[in-house]
Amino acid sequence: MKMSKLFNKTLREFPNDADAMSHKLLVRAGFIKKLANGIYTYMPLAQRVLNKISNIVRDEMNLSGAQELLMPFVQPAEVWKKSGRWNVYGKELLRCNDRHDNEMCLAPTHEEVITSTVADTITSYKDLPINVYQIQTKFRDEIRPRFGLLRGREFIMKDAYSFHTSQADLEREYEVMAQTYTNIFKRCGLDTKAVQSDSGAIGGNVSHEYMVLTDTMVGENDVFYCQSCDYSANSNHAISFLNVENVDGGFEKEEIVDTPNTKTIDDLAKFLNVKPNCILKAVAYIADSKPVVAMIRGDKEIEETKLMNAVGALEIRPMEDSEIVEYLNSSAGFISYRNVDKSKVKVLFDKSAKGMKNFVLGADIKDKHIVGANLEDNIEFVDISLVKEGELCPICKKPLKVTRGIEVGNIFQLGTKYSKAMNACYTDENGELKPYIMGCYGIGVSRTMAAAIEKYHDDFGIIWPVAIAPYHVDVVPVDINDKDQMETAQKIYDALNSLKIEAVLDDRDYRAGVKFKDADLIGFPIRITVGKSISEGLVEFKLRKDNKDKMVKITPTDAIEKCKQMVLNQI
């Protein structure tokens, strides 16, 4: 490709409406153009990167035995009603009506369609297992799109679905996919960590997320991991080993005491001179419009995803002060669990509350707490707390570390959630109808592109891994009006093309500085500069990842050979 013909314009400045580095660089280097919030045009350079990633995904998926297909992007409400998700998916599902006034939607995912398609096609256990996938645009009307391609509303995803006759076979395939994912991201030049996670609205039990670890805010997930064993988990799923022994407030008898102006745990702990972990904190929520009180040790916080799962809710929010009076007949900051009407209000106890003795508890009266309280015997404890850095690994009891992560893929063991809901069955050996046992496996293709930039860039621009770079080599004649330079550049360019090495020739009539800046910004892994040293028969060979002044002067033939080696070895 000749640079003068490339449909691309770099900008001199970063766009104002971008914050994430991948977003800034994608816009500035001309890879993407925003059409609407969270909706972008992929310009030719971006499209090439997306194709590279897609091809790696395709290659590895095919190798794993999965088959590629392509499902409709616009879908009738019917299949969504069948699975029950038409009513629970909420506003992320963009709905519309066709000309006959039939309800339709833009696909945010494809469990429904694939389940009904497989049910139509495969009726015997003899045809199972099967794993099918597609690479396609998805649309999710996100509450808040942000960070450019990291959280767009429209994005490209690889989604795979597997169907099995047994849990054991699902688990086997799950391992195959885990290995496939590790291979895919590795080939893309990305280190990922597979972490345990919550399975969320998609449903199911076991799931792992593939995270690109970063230190920046754009990693939207907190990942807890152990340095001495391989435990790692998303904060919405992480657990820690908590010492529940000897958490004793030391109060000799239970009594109500005055605790004026102690709405926070810190205030209260100071006022009563106890440790925060000797206070049993109550946090009140409205979950799917029903009141819930979550009891948790004073030094811990509620993990709201866990809480939602524990009560089976899709939406939760903190209770407002007026609702605390209305539902709990209590006072914000002084809530207990003892006086609630349990037929109307659900009460949960976090595991951290286990073993607490003679603790402090709200008295349901403003400015009053109970001290020396103890829990009743028959209490059931659930895990609804957020892990904090430094808490102990649940496996090996070493301190946990936390880091940010960008989720580029995930794998789920769905089980029979969708097959049962949609009555999608096969006939087993005994002639009985059984629902398929399913798994699903996603990769954010466009997000992977952005994540790679988050990971690989410097002050000058993007530094693409060779495997997913839009082009491998940028051939830059310093002065296009110099006949020797231009001829040599053209020859190198032609030679690279004939070797199937992807090259651009920067034949634009600009000063060298402009071309160098663009080369760095766009992030070509290799730059071959044809300048004055052509009089000695030499060109400059420079790697993008190396320092700006680090380069070697070699003959054009050697330069081509080096490109060949690098592209062959993908480094």
Add this chain to the structure above:
RNA sequence: CGGGAUGUAGCGCAGCUUGGUAGCGCACCUCGCUUGGGACGAGGGGGUCGCAGGUUCGAAUCCUGUCAUCCCGACCA
């Protein structure tokens, strides 16, 4: 939906306080000069000032409403 901010040329911004009919830099076009890390000079094209009302002789500027975008929380590949 809650909290904060911003909408003026393709991009980045000034002008708004104190109303007087729109400007700067980059990019773009022409000419000259230059040519190894985003040169320089001269000339030129491009904007219903987010949108709708209102106040006023007159609104980018003041008032009201509305829409959009960005950042922080709930969603997630």
